[in-house]
Amino acid sequence: MNVTQPQELQGPRSPDPYLGPFLLGTVVTAISFGILCLQCFNFLQQSRRMRRSDRARVLIVLIWLLSALNVFSATWSCYLFMVTFFGNLASGVLGPIPWSVPTIIICSALSNSVVQGWFAWSIWSNFGKSRSLAVVLFLGVLTTCGFILAQGAKVAAIGQFALLHSVDWLLYTGTALDFVVNLFVTGAMGLYLSRTRRSPLYRWDYLVTGPVIYMSHTGVLCLATAFLVILIRVVRPNDFIYFGIFIPYSTMYANALVGFLNSGVIPDDPAAKPRSQHTLRGLSVLGSPAKPSSEHVIGSDLRHALDVGIESQELGDLPLAVRVETVVEKDKRMMVL
Known part of the structure; x- marks a missing residue:
């Protein structure tokens, strides 16, 4: 493969490889941010009913704020290159780097670290809680965040687009580490998703929903994005x-996490102990009074059963209390219809 050596930019002849990527990246980021707004709204709206902790809500708001600053910075960059420097592309491409470019890098690093940390905690809590696994995962997340933050700081320090090649080693190292961490997270969450009975993959339309859910909820698209960044550079x-x-990388990754949380497949709070069970008291069978020994314990993995579609599971596999609740809910739906 004939690889071009990085050189200082010499008077761009066409705006296509310069303005085009900023515009397309900003459009994709805006679309992803719109989807993220809807998903965050659903998460926060259901927080009280789902008994989600304040810590989980704060982290979701933090991810949303970082994504909002990211899309604002990308929009500002497009405005600067296409309006402020209209007709004088060389001044924009060869001139000083605006504050919005390192801001995009820094916001992406912070947002990705929160998302990857949440995924890492979910993997650790659902795969035996191994200390060595936790150390490797969180060390990888922190190291990746550190390299990308250093890249953003270096880009702000050099101040000239023509000198961007001097930070290539930070770009390659940080993105490669991010690719490795994302690869592990994607594989582990894909395995967990395929084994979870609560997963939408168990519905009848698996052939249609399966690939979409895997691509959107496990970070496969983000994995491909990290690879393309290195390859194209x-x-x-x-x-x-x-x-x-x-540009749209962090927003896509945030969508993967919030979509996973809204589906109820992974825990909502990355620092709280998982709620292992809920007890249904006062249930009598055939008119006999309920006894403490006859309490029905409902696993926490069934608390989202109605949300993901109780019809996708066999009633025979559910506890009696859940079957009773299911019949009642179906009767209510029929009365409404």
């Missing part, structure tokens, strides 16, 4: 195509 080092791919 190596092949096309003298334009901004790689950065246009990088």
